[in-house]
Every structure is written in structure tokens, then in C-alpha cells.
Amino acid sequence: MQLGEPSWREVLRFAVFCRSLTLVLQVLTRFLGSSTPVVYWFPAHLLQDWEPLLWPRETMPEKVPVVCSLLGQETLKNPVWGLLCNWRACSGVTRAILSYFLSYWLLGLLLHCNFLPWT
Template identity: 70%
Template sequence: MWPLDQSRKEVLRFAVSCRVLTLVLQVLTRFLGSSTPIVYWFPAYLLQNQEPLLRSPETVPWKPLAGESVARQKVPRNSLVGLLYNWKACSLVTRCILGYFLSYWLLGLLLHCNFLPWT
């Protein structure tokens, strides 16, 4: 093995510290995201309190789903789909929460399939 000069040692030290830092950040965010329900409870709490479209679903004019009868068109099967249908009628808090989760999902999808570090 050849002896390492000072510049090679610094580059190696920098590369190892960067890799350890990204590894630690990825593992920490995975642990927090998978084992801490508070990350999901708080946005759900905000949605329940701040969004008028979720308070009384019987009075909300949801867009009808294809192939359903008129009696079943009041509430969609998924509340988030209903919020996405009525994006312009949602409050600012709801738009921020939905935008955050949609962008996190889309960035994760694009970066993960390209083998880039994403959690």
C-alpha cells in the first residue's frame, strides 16, 4: 500500500464524514417517520380543526365519483381525494399540509428511483 500524503488524507476524511452524516440523517428520518406518529397526528389535528370542508361532509359539494349513484355522491371514499378535488376551496393551512406531503412524495419517488439519497 502506498503512503497517503496530507491532501489525500483530508479528502478521505471529508468523504467519510460526509457519508456518515448522510447515513445518520437518513436513518434518523426513517426512525422518526416510521416510529413517531406525532409527525402524522399534528397535520391531521390541524386538518380537522382548520379545514371547514372536513367538518360537515354532508353539506360539502364533493365532485361525484364515476359510476356511483346520486345518493352516494355526497362524500368521496377518501377525504384527501375530496380535498384535492376542491383545492381552490381549501384553507391555506390545508393547502400547505397537502402541498408538503405531495412534494415529499414526488421528490422521494424521483430521487429514490435515481439512486439519490432520500428517505
């Protein structure tokens, strides 16, 4: 063995350390994501305060279109579809929240299907 070359024990220790660290991080993020509703309450609170499309009809401005061009429906059962269909009419806060959750979902879908660590 030459000077500066790691032994097989050092390589094994490093591999076990890296795997245990990623395992702990994945388990912690899954526990926090599934058992802490505050993570979802805060964006919901921001959407309720900043998005006129989610307000009752009597307080909603007349300029906002109601029809979803993607689905061809007047009344949508899911408010998220209504926000996505009226993307241009949404506020900046709503766009940021929707972009975060959609990118998290898409990135998680792509990475998980390729057996990469993603929670």
C-alpha cells in the same frame, strides 16, 4: 506533493466523514418519521379544525361542492381525494399541508429513483 495539496489520507477521511454524516441523517429521519406519530397527528389535528370539507354534513356550509370532477363520484371513500378534488374550496391551512406532503412525496419519488439520498 506541493504545498496546500491534500494527501490521499485526508481525502479518504473527508469522504468517510461525509458518507457517515449523510448515513446518520438518513437513518435518523427514517426512524423519526416512522416511529413518531406526532409528525402526522399535528397536520391531522389542523385539518380537522380548519377544513369544513371534513366536518359532518350537518355542519358543512351549503356553498361547498360535493362532487369530484376528477373522478366523477358523489361520495368519495378517501377524504384526501375529496380535498384534492375541491382544491379551490379548501382553506389556506389545508392547501399548505397538502402541498407539503405532495411535494415531499413527489420529490422523494424523483430523487430516490435517481439513486440520490432522500428519506
